[in-house]
Amino acid sequence: NAGVTQTPKFRVLKTGQSMTLLCAQDMNHEYMYWYRQDPGMGLRLIHYSVGEGTTAKGEVPDGYNVSRLKKQNFLLGLESAAPSQTSVYFCASTRAGDSGELFFGEGSRLTVL
C-alpha cells in the first residue's frame, strides 16, 4: 500500500548540476503535481499533469521541467540547479472528478550549494 513514492529523499547538488526527481503513484490517479515547500510560504505549485503525456505550468515553473510518459510516474527535472532551488519538493496526486483532495509523497529535500 505504497501510495505516492518519491526518490531520492535527499540530494545535494552544486550550482549548475542537473538532476531528476521521480514520483510514482499506485492509486491510478489521473492528476499529478509537483510542489515546493519553503519556510513561511506554504506549498507552491511548480507543474502539474492531468493525464499521461500532458503537463502544465503552475505558480513557480521557472527552472524546472516535467514529463509524464506513464500514468503512474511524474518526473521533475532541474537542468541547471541554482541555490534558489534549495527546498523540499513534494509530489501529490488526485483522482479526476474528485474534490481535489491531494495525496502526498514524503518529500525530497534538495540542497544546492
Place this chain on the structure above:
Amino acid sequence: AQSVTQLGSHVSVSEGALVLLRCNYSSSVPPYLFWYVQYPNQGLQLLLKYTSAATLVKGINGFEAEFKKSETSFHLTKPSAHMSDAAEYFCAVNLGGTGGFKTIFGAGTRLFVKA
C-alpha cells in the same frame, strides 16, 4: 487575487487545552476547503475537508472545522490538545472544482503542545 490566510505562524497550547487554528480565504466562488497536517520529515496528510455538505466537518484525531461563508472562514479546532498533535497545519482552498490544480495553500501554522 485569491488567497488563503492563516493567522499565526506559531501557536502554543498546553496539553488538554483547546486548540484553535484560524483560516480565512478569499474566493468569489464556493470552494472546496481542506486542512492538512504535516508531522516532522513527512508529507502532508488530509485532516478533514469541506465539500458543500455539512458546514461542521469532523476529521481524524478529534479535529473539526466549521465553514462560515459569511466570514469566509474555516477555522480548525480540537477540544483538548495532546502532545501528539504537535505538527504543522495547512489550510488549503481548491478553487477549481474537480482536480487540485487550483489549490492554494496557506503559509502554515506550527502547533506546539506544552506538557
